[in-house]
Amino acid sequence: MNNFLVKIILMALLIQTIHGAEKYDDKTFRVITKLCGKCHGTPFYFAVQKDEDSWMEYFEDDQTLIDVHKKDPQALKNVQSKRFKYFRKDILKFFLDNSQYSGAVHGCDANFCGAHH
Numbered sequence: 001m002n003n004f005l006v007k008i009i010l011m012a013l014l015i016q017t018i019h020g021a022e023k024y025d026d027k028t029f030r031v032i033t034k035l036c037g038k039c040h041g042t043p044f045y046f047a048v049q050k051d052e053d054s055w056m057e058y059f060e061d062d063q064t065l066i067d068v069h070k071k072d073p074q075a076l077k078n079v080q081s082k083r084f085k086y087f088r089k090d091i092l093k094f095f096l097d098n099s100q101y102s103g104a105v106h107g108c109d110a111n112f113c114g115a116h117h
């Protein structure tokens with residue numbers, strides 16, 4: 001294969017990767033899976049269980065999520081982690097984007113969830 005072709009192919013792959021990543025926030029998806037998924041299910045499933053207002057309330061100040069998880073050391077550790085703090089805004093945005101009534105394509109019902117990728 002000549003060099004030119006290789007470059008074109010690499011370029012096409014790169015564009016596809018960037019494009020794919022924009023469909024939804026892949027990185028945040030993984031962070032939520034890691035920090036919350038064990039107890040709350042997949043991020044899309046979790047997000048759609050609450051409406052925008054509820055998510056705003058839970059994220060209004062740091063204390064709310066800590067209070068909610070007071071009895072659960074593992075959860076407490078996660079919501080107080082550096083990682084959570086670092087991604088806090090992105091996590092909230094993800095939840096809002098995929099919340100109940102948001103009409104997100106990824107929305108799901110009790111049986112089927114977030115399998116669009």
Ligand code: HEC
Pocket residue numbers: 032035036037038039040058065068069072074075078079084
């Ligand atoms: C180790 C398990 C665990 C982890 C990890 C965890 N939670 Fe929870 N979470 C719980 C439990 C248990 C409750 C209380 C459920 C109840 O009272 O019905 C809860 C409740 C909540 C609630 C209150 C509303 C509801 O659905 O009951 C929110 C919001 C919430 N968690 C968000 C999060 C977020 C965001 C993360 C990740 C950063 C997270 N949780 C990680 C166990 C966990």
